[in-house]
Amino acid sequence: xxxxxxxxxxxxxxxxxxxxxxxxxxxxxxxxxxxxxxxxxxxxxxxxxxxxxxxxxxxxxxxxxxxxxxxxxxxxxxxxxxxxxxxxxxxxxxxxxxxxxxxxxxxxxxxxxxxxxxxxxxxxxxxxxxxxxxxxxxxxxxxxxxxxxxxxxxxxxxxxxxxxxxxxxxxxxxxxxxxxxxxxxxxxxxxxxxxxxxxxxxxxxxxxxxxxxxxxxxxxxxxxxxxxxxxxxxxxxxxxxxxxxxxxxxxxxxxxxxxxxxxxxxxxxxxxxxxxxxxxxxxxxxxxxxxxxxxxxxxxxxxxxxxxxxxxxxxxxxxxxxxxxxxxxxxxxxxxxxxxxxxxxxxxxxxxxxxxxxxxxxxxxxxxxxxxxxxxxxxxxxxxxxxxxxxxxxxxxxxxxxxxxxxxxxxxxxxxxxxxxxxxxxxxxxxxxxxxxxxxxxxxxxxxxxxxxxxxxxxxxxxxxxxxxxxxxxxxxxxxxxxxxxxxxxxxxxx
Numbered sequence: 328x329x330x331x332x333x334x335x336x337x338x339x340x341x342x343x344x345x346x347x348x349x350x351x352x353x354x355x356x357x358x359x360x361x362x363x364x365x366x367x368x369x370x371x372x373x374x375x376x377x378x379x380x381x382x383x384x385x386x387x388x389x390x391x392x393x394x395x396x397x398x399x400x401x402x403x404x405x406x407x408x409x410x411x412x413x414x415x416x417x418x419x420x421x422x423x424x425x426x427x428x429x430x431x432x433x434x435x436x437x438x439x440x441x442x443x444x445x446x447x448x449x450x451x452x453x454x455x456x457x458x459x460x461x462x463x464x465x466x467x468x469x470x471x472x473x474x475x476x477x478x479x480x481x482x483x484x485x486x487x488x489x490x491x492x493x494x495x496x497x498x499x500x501x502x503x504x505x506x507x508x509x510x511x512x513x514x515x516x517x518x519x520x521x522x523x524x525x526x527x528x529x530x531x532x533x534x535x536x537x538x539x540x541x542x543x544x545x546x547x548x549x550x551x552x553x554x555x556x557x558x559x560x561x562x563x564x565x566x567x568x569x570x571x572x573x574x575x576x577x578x579x580x581x582x583x584x585x586x587x588x589x590x591x592x593x594x595x596x597x598x599x600x601x602x603x604x605x606x607x608x609x610x611x612x613x614x615x616x617x618x619x620x621x622x623x624x625x626x627x628x629x630x631x632x633x634x635x636x637x638x639x640x641x642x643x644x645x646x647x648x649x650x651x652x653x654x655x656x657x658x659x660x661x662x663x664x665x666x667x668x669x670x671x672x673x674x675x676x677x678x679x680x681x682x683x684x685x686x687x688x689x690x691x692x693x694x695x696x697x698x699x700x701x702x703x704x705x706x707x708x709x710x711x712x713x714x715x716x717x718x719x720x721x722x723x724x725x726x727x728x729x730x731x732x733x734x735x736x737x738x739x740x741x742x743x744x745x746x747x748x749x750x751x752x753x754x755x756x757x758x759x760x761x762x763x764x765x766x767x768x769x770x771x772x773x774x775x776x777x778x779x780x781x782x783x784x785x786x787x788x789x790x791x792x793x794x795x796x797x798x799x800x801x802x803x804x805x806x807x808x809x810x811x812x813x814x815x816x817x818x819x820x821x822x
């Protein structure tokens with residue numbers, strides 16, 4: 328989030344000062360984006376990967392700070408719950424063989440985390456939601472003991488006037504929970520890709536990412552269980568929205584918007600409108616002021632850091648999020664946040680190649696396609712893809728009436744593979760690299776096997792002769808063994 332957070336509770340005047348700084352930051356950002364040449368440069372990609380620490384039996388092991396203390400790798404950091412870690416990969420040029428470079432980054436970072444974890448008796452599980460997670464593993468004791476996480480949890484409770492969170496998710500089974508803190512968010516681990524784009528291209532690239540997310544999620548799902556229940560193929564989507572919901576019972580007639588959001592409409596102009604939307608619709612949670620006055624910095628000819636705006640944007644969890652980065656000469660990028668962690672590095676690279684390729688490949692068609700798809704339909708696609716995975720029916724815009732038309736997710740992804748290839752190769756990715764990764768998606772479609780589907784089938788086999796808790800533990804052991812082989816999930820046996 329940029330700024331260091333050293334306290335948990337804030338006064339009214341701190342919120343007022345933070346709101347004024349946000350308004351100044353938006354004005355400064357407007358001026359920065361109007362500067363000739365700002366953010367123009369080669370496209371780059373980066374990634375963040377979250378993971379679980381587990382013990383010898385496969386249950387969450389809350390030792391993330393101890394593990395962090397055993398490594399000096401700057402890519403490794405803690406996450407919200409004590410059994411979570413994250414690695415932040417170094418960005419690389421999109422042109423050439425970016426996924427080869429990213430594969431080396433993934434593998435070296437994971438190897439270092441595994442080495443450090445082993446010193447604490449921990450193993451690393453890379454999956455969207457840990458199948459063995461139990462209610463007892465969560466709660467206030469699971470929260471990573473850093474002020475920023477305690478402050479976030481306290482702010483959400485305060486916004487809810489201490490009313491407990493209520494989580495309701497229906498699937499093959501159903502789950503209903505009441506919860507007092509944000510530790511349920513740590514049940515989710517994701518893979519986030521970053522794509523640097525020129526400001527002039529931002530709106531069409533962002534809209535393309537929004538359009539592409541549903542079909543990619545349908546073929547990439549890897550989170551079918553939560554607390555022993557069979558729920559959505561990508562249960563993270565349902566859980567995350569409810570796990571950090573700061574709204575509580577409506578206190579006014581004015582609409583309140585959930586902080587985990589697919590968005591509120593197609594982008595029209597660029598990144599400024601998305602930052603402005605976050606400021607307008609979401610009250611600040613962490614009103615920490617940085618040392619820099621953005622308009623003064625701008626008047627002196629410098630590039631403002633916009634620390635407060637970046638902090639605020641970090642507490643609005645859009646599935647595709649606008650990022651302002653003041654490092655170097657500054658740039659903007661799109662953070663693609665919907666993909667789950669796992670199952671393997673190859674699977675995650677293939678998912679990224681498909682999503683990034685479609686974002687690039689569809690961007691030039693936005694003017695023709697978007698009139699044929701109301702934004703609410705794109706939002707519905709996202710939820711159906713998360714819930715039903717490969718079985719989802721998605722509405723897709725067509726150039727001729729009628730539009731949109733319902734298309735099975737598998738058929739849609741197959742149809743879109745050449746678009747993704749064109750997007751990658753057109754951006755300078757070596758064709759051989761693009762083809763190798765997109766062929767993984769093609770094979771996954773033929774096998775009808777995502778991470779979520781493999782887990783569901785494996786559980787059914789194991790549960791036929793053992794209780795579900797034991798079956799989930801046995802499933803995780805098989806999952807981790809197959810993941811360690813490096814073979815993509817569609818090649819995993821059901822043994």
